[in-house]
Amino acid sequence: MTTKLILDCDTGSDDAVAIMAAALHPELELLAITTVNGNVPLENTTDNTLRVIDAIGVSIPVHAGAPRPLVRPDFPIPRHVLNEGREEFQKMRLDFPDPRSTASGRNAVEVLIEHYLSDEGPETVLVAVGPLTNVAAALTAEPRLAARIPRLVIMGGARGWGNVSATAEFNFWVDPEAAAVVFSAGIRDVLVCPLDATHDAPLSRAHCDRFDAIGTAGAVSTSLMVRQRIDTYPGSEHGTLDAAPVHDALCIAALVRPDVITEWVDAAVTVETGGLHSVGAMVVDDRSWSPLAHNARVALRADADIFADVLSEAFSA
Ligand code: BDR
Ligand code: CA
Numbered sequence: 001m002t003t004k005l006i007l008d009c010d011t012g013s014d015d016a017v018a019i020m021a022a023a024l025h026p027e028l029e030l031l032a033i034t035t036v037n038g039n040v041p042l043e044n045t046t047d048n049t050l051r052v053i054d055a056i057g058v059s060i061p062v063h064a065g066a067p068r069p070l071v072r073p074d075f076p077i078p079r080h081v082l083n084e085g086r087e088e089f090q091k092m093r094l095d096f097p098d099p100r101s102t103a104s105g106r107n108a109v110e111v112l113i114e115h116y117l118s119d120e121g122p123e124t125v126l127v128a129v130g131p132l133t134n135v136a137a138a139l140t141a142e143p144r145l146a147a148r149i150p151r152l153v154i155m156g157g158a159r160g161w162g163n164v165s166a167t168a169e170f171n172f173w174v175d176p177e178a179a180a181v182v183f184s185a186g187i188r189d190v191l192v193c194p195l196d197a198t199h200d201a202p203l204s205r206a207h208c209d210r211f212d213a214i215g216t217a218g219a220v221s222t223s224l225m226v227r228q229r230i231d232t233y234p235g236s237e238h239g240t241l242d243a244a245p246v247h248d249a250l251c252i253a254a255l256v257r258p259d260v261i262t263e264w265v266d267a268a269v270t271v272e273t274g275g276l277h278s279v280g281a282m283v284v285d286d287r288s289w290s291p292l293a294h295n296a297r298v299a300l301r302a303d304a305d306i307f308a309d310v311l312s313e314a315f316s317a
Helices: 013-024 042-055 108-117 133-141 170-174 176-183 205-214 217-232 247-256 304-316
Strands: 003-009 028-035 062-064 124-128 152-155 190-193 261-271 282-285 296-302
Touching: 003 013, 003 108, 003 247, 013 028, 013 042, 013 217, 013 247, 013 304, 028 042, 028 108, 028 247, 042 062, 062 108, 108 124, 108 133, 124 133, 124 247, 133 176, 152 247, 170 176, 176 261, 190 247, 190 261, 205 217, 205 304, 217 304, 247 304, 296 304
Parallel strands: 003 028, 003 124, 028 062, 124 152, 152 190, 190 296
Antiparallel strands: 261 282, 261 296
C-alpha cells in the first residue's frame, strides 16, 4: 500500500530533501508539487523545485502558486529588510544544474481545488512545508475542500522559541492570515510538525556519512545539503556543530513511520495575526478546561534515527 500525496513547498534545502524523500520512497506516491513564495520568491522556489526533480531523474508535475501572502503585500518585515546582510544565508538558487523540465503553466490553487474535488482527492494526503498561502487560497475559494482533504501535514509553528522572532516560526510568520484560515477550515486530520519536533530530530554528520555510502543522486545531494545546513546553522562556528534540523523532510518521514513523532499533544491551534511581538505565533491550547475544540495534533518530539532510516530507505530505492 502506498500513500498518495501532494507536496506544497517553498523550495530551499530542507524542502529539497522533502521532495526527494517523497518522490523516491517506495511507500509514497508523489502526485504533484505546488510551489509558493517563502524561503525565496516564487520564481525561485519553482526553479529550485525543477532543479531537484531533474537531479533525481523523476517526472512530477510542478505547479506554481502564490507569489505573495494572502493579505499582506510582503512579509510582516519586508523580505529585503529581513534578509539585509545575510544574502548567503538564504540562497536564491540551490546547487543543482539548470532545470530541463518546466512548470505546468497551471496555477497551484486551481490544481489543488481540481484534485481534491476529483475521485482521487479523498485518498491524497496534503503536505504543506512552506507558508500556507496556496492551501488557504484553495480552501477559501472552495470551502468543500476541507472535507475532501483526508489528512494535512504541516511544517510550521513553534510552541517554544520561534526562529524569526521569539514567538514565531518562519512559515506561519510569512503568512499568518493564511495559517489562521487553514486552522479554522475544519480539516479533520491535521498534524503539525513545529520547530519543537524538528529541532529534536536533527540530522548529523554521521547520518550524512550513511547517505554518502548509499551513493545515489538523492543520497549524495541530501548529504551535501545537510552538511551545508550543519556548517551554516546559527551557533555553528567553523563547523563545530554536529547536526542540524531538516524541518520539512520530517513531515515526509511521519507519513511512512508515524513513530518518528515520539511526543505530541492534541489541541486547539490557531495563529496570531496581530500582536506587536507575536505576529505569526502558533497558539496551542491543550488545556483540559479549554472551551475550544481540538483541530490538530502538534508534534513536540521526534526521533532523528528513525528520520534518517526513512531517508535511507528512500535513497536506496
Ligand atoms: C521552515 O522555514 C523555511 O525556511 C524552511 O524551509 C522550513 O519550511 C522552518 O522554519
Ligand atoms: Ca519550507
